[in-house]
Amino acid sequence: MSDGDGSTGGASPRKRADAVRNEKTLLDAAAAVFVTSGVEAPVRDIAAKAGVGTGTIYRHFPTRADLIIAVYRHQVDACAEAGPALLASSPTPHAALRRWIDLFVDFLVTKRGLAGVLQPDNAGFDTLHAYFLDRLVPVCARLLDAAAQAGETRPGLDAYELMRGVGNLCIGADTDPRYDARRVVELLIAGLRRQ
Incomplete structure (x- = not known):
């Protein structure tokens, strides 16, 4: 997720911070759904909890x-x-x-x-x-x-x-x-x- 090369540029660090925040939102939503419904809960439930589409979850986590x-x-x-x-x-x-x-x-x-x-x-x-x-x-x-x-x-x-x-x-x-x-x-x- 991070290239770690310390590249400069105004947009890149901001984008990485947003990506980290978005991933955290997905993981928090998945954790909450797993607690209430188990790890086999439908991905659509996790997506709804996170306020995103199921495609977003599969883009971050293919399986x-x-x-x-x-x-x-x-x-x-x-x-x-x-x-x-x-x-x-x-x-x-x-x-x-x-x-x-x-x-x-x-x-x-x-x-x-x-x-x-x-x-x-x-x-x-x-x-x-x-x-x-x-x-x-x-x-x-x-x-x-x-x-x-x-x-x-x-x-x-x-x-x-x-x-x-x-x-x-x-x-x-x-x-x-x-x-x-x-x-x-x-x-x-x-x-x-x-x-």
């Missing part, structure tokens, strides 16, 4: 798999970008960590259908899983470190282990209406507090 992968990456990016913003805007690092974990849980619970389509036997699964880890583990580690430095949580907590634990607590949340993953994860996060 459903392309769209699903792009939505998944988009949601990972949003979660990753939220970490530093929460750290800057929250009253304490632990509050930022807690709010970020809430976003992470939302991502895990509402995007489980996406992950289900991208099974380990899918050629792109390993790459996508590596992207997920590369983007989110450092953000979680930064939040954990800030909370530990502020004396709010125990030092030496491992971001990957915490994320894996949160992920395991989210399993089944989409199939059992009596199970509230967010409440159980809240107990886990409360347990990180320094006594």
